[in-house]
Amino acid sequence: MTITAEQVKQLREMTGAGMMECKKALGETSGDLEKAVDVLRKSGIAKAATRADRAASQGRIEAYIHDARIGVLIEVNCETDFVARTDDFIRLCKDLGMQAAAANAEFVRREEVPAERVQRERDIYAAQLAAEGKPANMIDKITEGKLNKFYSEICLMEQPFIKDDKQTIDQLVKTASSKTGENIVVRRFARFKLGAE
């Protein structure tokens, strides 16, 4: 079993451990990266970190342009340059760019939607439901349902994937994350429509 320089580099990026330590750990695990992380953690060389905590600071900037009239620029982060250069990750980034362009996403996740905008939606729903004569004790519950619908329209992570609407973008990203063994984060995107705000 040969340990490649790429594997060593990836393990170093994932753990911050030294080159020789990474090479040794990979030798012990026959090249299994996740297990090598554990080896380094057990020996106290690498710090404990859940996948979600590990810094996703590598990745790709990708663009998607439709007919020169709609364009998206998107940054997707992963943990290592190694994964950033894989076909799977590149395909994911292209899909995410196309999704943001086609499905008119405004934000990456619901935490980014301004509070005033959410309040405006809430007020509209409350007025609609009151006009429909819905009982007060149901209005909160129905409002939450409507808000979730609203988020699933404007937040990229909650949208149904345009190529397979049985999964959300969040699920698509989680699947890629699980497949690569790295934390993957959609960091930001910009969407321009010709002549629009």
Next chain:
Amino acid sequence: MTITAEQVKQLREMTGAGMMECKKALGETSGDLEKAVDVLRKSGIAKAATRADRAASQGRIEAYIHDARIGVLIEVNCETDFVARTDDFIRLCKDLGMQAAAANAEFVRREEVPAERVQRERDIYAAQLAAEGKPANMIDKITEGKLNKFYSEICLMEQPFIKDDKQTIDQLVKTASSKTGENIVVRRFARFKLGAE
């Protein structure tokens, strides 16, 4: 001299005049667009508008990506879809995207730089010049010079063109504008650098 449907379309977009009126005006001017605009204005059909006033609402969204690590999305407007599809305009858009990516532009034009940022620069220059013992009556003049330098670094329109530093981006756009006979405006751009703010 045959007047093409494209010419008529372009003149309609430029003036808002009817199809037959545009065809007639183009016939009178042997297809010269700018002169046809004047014919329509003289007959009171088209509203008076300087080139700079005419709405630049067509154009292109273009992207430039360098090594998946730096990306720019840019919107460049012109007046007609006809010009937007010309090779010259497409080349201009690509050059502008590359310029914004390579030369690290932060704003399109100096009017967009926040006042606090300009004030911070002014304060630094004033302190530097005072420390250098420059006479008070020269400080204003030198500060203006330094501010112009600052703008020429962070504002796309004032940067020297990376492919020909004898002209600024503003001059490059004006030349294209003059060549196409249309008002051309760099409307906005977004620039992402992997892992940076």
